[in-house]
Amino acid sequence: MIKDKILVTHSSMPPYEEYIEAIRPLWESHWLTNMGQYHQELEERLKEYLGVPNVSLMVNGHMALELAIQAFDFPAGAEVITTPFTFVSTTHAIIRNRLQPVFCDIRLEDGTIDETRIESLITDRTVAIVPVHVYGNVCNVEKIQEIADKYHLKVIYDAAHAFGVTYKGKGIGNYGDVSVFSFHATKVFNTIEGGAAAFSDPGIYEKLADLKNFGIRGEELVTGIGANAKMNEFAAIMGLCNLHHISTYIEERKRRYEIYESGLAKIDGIRLLGQEKDVVRNYSYMPIVVEDGYPVSRDELYNKLKEANIFARKYFYPLTADQDCIRNKCKETELKNARNISERVLTLPFYPTLGIEAIDIILQLIAEK
Numbered sequence: 001m002i003k004d005k006i007l008v009t010h011s012s013m014p015p016y017e018e019y020i021e022a023i024r025p026l027w028e029s030h031w032l033t034n035m036g037q038y039h040q041e042l043e044e045r046l047k048e049y050l051g052v053p054n055v056s057l058m059v060n061g062h063m064a065l066e067l068a069i070q071a072f073d074f075p076a077g078a079e080v081i082t083t084p085f086t087f088v089s090t091t092h093a094i095i096r097n098r099l100q101p102v103f104c105d106i107r108l109e110d111g112t113i114d115e116t117r118i119e120s121l122i123t124d125r126t127v128a129i130v131p132v133h134v135y136g137n138v139c140n141v142e143k144i145q146e147i148a149d150k151y152h153l154k155v156i157y158d159a160a161h162a163f164g165v166t167y168k169g170k171g172i173g174n175y176g177d178v179s180v181f182s183f184h185a186t187k188v189f190n191t192i193e194g195g196a197a198a199f200s201d202p203g204i205y206e207k208l209a210d211l212k213n214f215g216i217r218g219e220e221l222v223t224g225i226g227a228n229a230k231m232n233e234f235a236a237i238m239g240l241c242n243l244h245h246i247s248t249y250i251e252e253r254k255r256r257y258e259i260y261e262s263g264l265a266k267i268d269g270i271r272l273l274g275q276e277k278d279v280v281r282n283y284s285y286m287p288i289v290v291e292d293g294y295p296v297s298r299d300e301l302y303n304k305l306k307e308a309n310i311f312a313r314k315y316f317y318p319l320t321a322d323q324d325c326i327r328n329k330c331k332e333t334e335l336k337n338a339r340n341i342s343e344r345v346l347t348l349p350f351y352p353t354l355g356i357e358a359i360d361i362i363l364q365l366i367a368e369k
Helices: 016-023 037-050 061-070 086-096 114-121 141-151 202-211 234-262 298-307 336-342 356-367
Strands: 055-057 079-082 099-103 126-130 155-160 177-183 195-199 216-219 270-272 289-290 345-347
Touching: 016 234, 037 195, 037 234, 055 061, 061 086, 061 155, 061 177, 079 086, 079 155, 079 202, 086 099, 086 126, 114 195, 141 155, 141 195, 195 202, 195 289, 216 289, 234 270, 234 356, 289 336, 298 345, 298 356
Parallel strands: 079 099, 079 126, 126 155, 155 177
Antiparallel strands: 055 195, 177 195, 270 289, 289 345
16 A cells, blocks of 8 residues: 555645745735736736637636626526536536536547537527537537537537647637636646636627626626626736746646556556547546456446555546436436446546656556456
8 A cells, every 4th residue: 555645636836935926916915806917917828828819717617617608698498518528517507507408428539529419409499519628638629610600509618627738729718609717726727726718709708807796897887797706816826827837737747648658558448538639738637448358347446546545536427417416307318428438437646746656556556457
């Protein structure tokens, strides 16, 4: 057994002195929130890094998605086609907008929504598609946009896992009407808690500005009903500091991914999820699929690692569609692939500072018969 726990993830943080020095001006200005200097600076820096025309920062990725959906003012009860193979936030954001999720099955090879099944789920009540770039694997953005254009639907991407990913030379945030990122502490890039929406239509910026700040337009003017979803200055400064180191974080992730990849390739019954063309990856997760050729089940492997003080994660299990709060409340659709992967997937410990010797131990344990 390993003496110290190896957790599935570990938050990336800049040097302590760098962050402390960066927040020092806040003790002079006392401007801690309400879209201050550092909030504005991070929006500008993210536009450059992500290669997108507009960015709106939020308190977290969930609120970014929920408010992005709300910005389109869809009628209550309208249907939104989405994936069941995602974190519950995706589905909750749809339901909290009083919309009806319609679950579409996924592709076995990479876990993203199966674009060939979307069209069969469209009805006269469908208003949008909310696909997810799972583990940073990119959806078939061309086909999804083609379907959306044909039926006049909006496309809102949950890109929580895809920070910094590019497809065919373009930042992933350029696809769809809106792409939403999470800057949670466990993500490739974090602001402790945080998120953002990226989009091309500048009008969306004004809508989100209203929605995330109570609809306030002036000292004595409130023009709409909104929430409080602003990112504070401490979080924005953490983001600015982490952005200085993002290329190193991703390079270290890539190095560890390749060690895992090489070792896992030698183990029968273990498959990696996603090897896409034209994609520059961010190496956000280390998901494996435990197939029939492996001597034990996914759950048995999970428990074996746990007994050795190694904490992997069944990510995503159960399916969102099978959670107690959602099960039997949505249209029944065929989700054979999603359930297959959900019952076999395991995300292994993976982060920029994970020791190479720890990876070797994990690989040895997986390889043992």
